[in-house]
Amino acid sequence: MESIILKRQELDEPFYVLDLGVVISLYHQLISNLPMVHPYYAVKCNPEPAILETLAALGSNFDCASPSEIQAVLALSVSPDRIIYANACKPVSHIKYAASVGVNLTTFDSIQELDKIRKWHPKCELLIRIKSPVDGGARYPLDSKFGANPEEVAHLLGAAQASGLAVIGVAFHIGSEATNLDAFHAAIAEAKTVFETAARLGMTKMRVLDIGGGFACNPGFHEAASIIKDAIQTYFPNETAAGHLSVISEPGRFLADTAFTLATKVIGKRVRDELREYWINDGKYGSFGWLSSEEVIAKCGAHILASASHSNNRTYRSTVFGPTCAAVDKVFTGHQLPELEVNDWLVFSDMGAYTTACGTNFNGFNTAAIPTYVVRSDPTS
DSSP: OHHHHHHTTTOOOOEEEEEHHHHHHHHHHHHHHOTTEEEEEEGGGOOOHHHHHHHHHHTOEEEEOSHHHHHHHHTTTOOGGGEEEOOSSOOHHHHHHHHHHTOOEEEEOSHHHHHHHHHHOTTOEEEEEBOOSSOOOOSBOOTTTSOBOHHHHHHHHHHHHHTTOEEEEEEOOOOBTOSOTHHHHHHHHHHHHHHHHHHHTTOOOOOEEEOOOOOOSSTHHHHHHHHHHHHHHHHSTTTTTTTSOEEEEOOSHHHHGGGEEEEEEEEEEEEETTEEEEEESOOTTTTTTTOOHHHHHHHEEEEOOSOTTOSSOOEEEEEEEOSSSOTTOEEEEEEEEEOOOTTOEEEESSOOSSSGGGOOOGGGOOGGGOOEEEEOOOTTO
């Protein structure tokens, strides 16, 4: 990272460094801990082409939620049967596009969605999206927007059957950055109930269970993996080994977050007594939009280059602003930093999840234009 920053010293743009060695290591960790679960990377988390290409080569499939995401994956010569269109509410034009390129698996949770699919993509296989019966304690819960309630399931399955549509399985998501990992067990139990309901209705035996995402690259992942494996064995004993059930997941944050590092340049400074105020060239309308000040501080490290003011270890209460003219474009405040100067750098680790993907071009600062430099560390070292 330091050598890259030194080479970029003359420029005023932020940039990312993507370590593909981290991505490769995490993918192998994922399939090692959940060997019965096939990953479908959630493109929405970070659609950087290099990570998509690497995951495609490793054998990952893909969770796409829009035509542009589908196009990005197909451009890598990935077969459309490796894509799930995991958006339970789609415009008609998007459904037509999926049909035209052969993406034949999607989710639904309403009669209205079934009507659109019946008219415009009747050959598409379906997963019924259900709500988790237990709160996942997620920072970003999804059940307020997606998922059929238990009392709606039989009616939806019956409507699909009457329309001649093939419902081949069940999908759920306990929420992004979930903390109550027992929600996986409860949701898999609920999915089993849906499988049984379909059987009672005389439908073709379901064969897919989509457990969504929700786990991150932290110590909690091993707990999540243990809970998921136990639940699959409890409610679907021996079915994966026999080839009667395909279990898929939609990891995004797990594979992307820790692989990306963001380097930002100090472009402005103001001193007010003991307070230091700095401006950097990325901010809340860019890569930091979904991050709290506390999270940003945890990711931050000062990277000092050729500043004579760093002759001692003194730190100052500091505020860091983003580059736009919006007063709310404040990255963090009240954190102790050493004295920085214009052209120094602040480096932020673990910046791969919902950063560039959620940024804007407000005030002419285009997050999508932030360059990414790709390196590959040795995951075995």
